[in-house]
Amino acid sequence: MTGSRLSVAGVVGGGLTALCLLAAALSLIWVPHDITVLTIADRLLPMSATHLLGTDHFGRDMLSMLMEGARTSIAVALVAVGIGLGLGIPLGLAAAAHRGGWLDEIIMRGNDLIFAFPSLVIAILITAVFGPSAVNAILAIGIFNIPVFARVARGGALPLWTLDYVMAARVAGKGRFLISLQHILPNITNLLIVQATIQFSLGILAEAALSYIGLGAQPPTPSWGRMLADAQTLIYTEPQLAILPGLAIVGMVLGLNLLGDALRDALDPRLQRRRA
């Protein structure tokens, strides 16, 4: 019974995530209305057949705004996860391969140091210093993904290095680099996939926060956080402008978190045993 409920959560999570990803992908080729055209006469229209979710204070179609906003938010979070994976995995694998050595020590101390920083404070600082833009938001979020993936990769790799088949590969003369690549990495992909889902959802939240305070994607590029910022002064009269982008963020983040939990349960045999 527990198992079926958990997979229900997983299906809901996967569905929400897929919906957001599809909306973002669809916006590349089609949106209901062109949002670069401001029709002031159509401002603040209620929900209707032509404007399914109504229009904003510039007369832009809310559904189209949300779809294009999804694209910005998802792109920023996804590339930030890519930075974390691309740099974090090699660092973590290298640290595990040289366990206890100076390289391990340096990598792990560096990780601890980045962890010690309040990430959003530094993200705000980076975007503030180098100017607000989507690229700087990606960098600011991505830097903090590196130690997370390095830690997960190292933690997953360490027990593998003691296994017989890795020993056999070493005895056969295979170098640490090749062993990491061919034997260790394929066996920690599960861990990395789960962590990537979590970091993706954190990235969506971080991007929303940065663009909300004006340090993320710049107008006219819509993003969910930006839409919330624009809606704030109108909240007295037009609360739906603030509610819709917020719901989009919650849907995406909730979906990713549920999906991540379900993936972890499905991919980690230890948890399955405990749950039974």
Next chain:
Amino acid sequence: MIRTLLSRALSLILSLVVASVVIFVMLQAVPGDPAAFMLGLNAQPDTVAALRAELGLEGSLPARYLDWVSGMVVGDFGTSYTYRVPVSGLVADRIGVSGPLAAYALLLTVVLAIPAGLIAASMRGRAADWGVMGATQLGIAIPNFWFAMLLVFVFAITLKWVSAGGFPGWSDPVAAIKALTLPAVALALPQASILARVLRGALIDTLDQDYIRTARAKGLSRRAVTVRHALRNAAIPVLTILGLQFSFLLAGAIIIENVFFLPGLGRLIFQGITQRDLIVVQSVTMLLVFAVIAVTFLVELAYTLADPRLRRR
């Protein structure tokens, strides 16, 4: 024991040094000359030079770094470019808002999370557990600034129970606490959700231990076992998370203070950024990083002292 403490203290100092270098170097990379910015377009070159000297912008990078750091150690955070007053004075004013806000939010986090975690763990698999887990899942997914906007809409605009923002000052403590309530609730929601989940997990782990079964077999009630044995052993993960959450509360406060127009440290950093008052940004950021690193250190220290098993490591 002493060795552990010494090595922890050493890594604390090292973290602070590296953090200060990173922050200092980063802010040196900002384009533009603050002195020229302050004096405007028509400033004479010699006036700009004089102001640069006054602001401590002359000299080699290492010299300026040492100047800044040694100043910070004795509480001299430099002089604000915009306000022409010591940054320490600005900080002291703002801590009176941010400090109580973070403490208030932390208090709410604990008050909400501990009962929720206890209920979920002791009712594992039942409706109450699913309710808590569902609610916390939602709590984690809601951006705190959006939650803040919703709170403003419901409690300030529709119900008119509190004002939508601003801070009346501590001369009227009731009004001050009232003004901090919505921001604290907004900050606490996601943190309480995370803490409740961590507590539930930790409690479930301990409740599966043999000594808990022994205690039950001796005739102790479920409740007594949970509170007396399990809760105590769940303290370490809870303390660790609380330490981390302090960092999130500080960072979250930057955004929440902007939603509610609270004159706190977060707003000070933010104003510093928009006004290019870089010394304010530099010093306040360093202060926040110091607070986070110090809290993490104290938490580690606390549970090393509390748990005999960790002392020898």
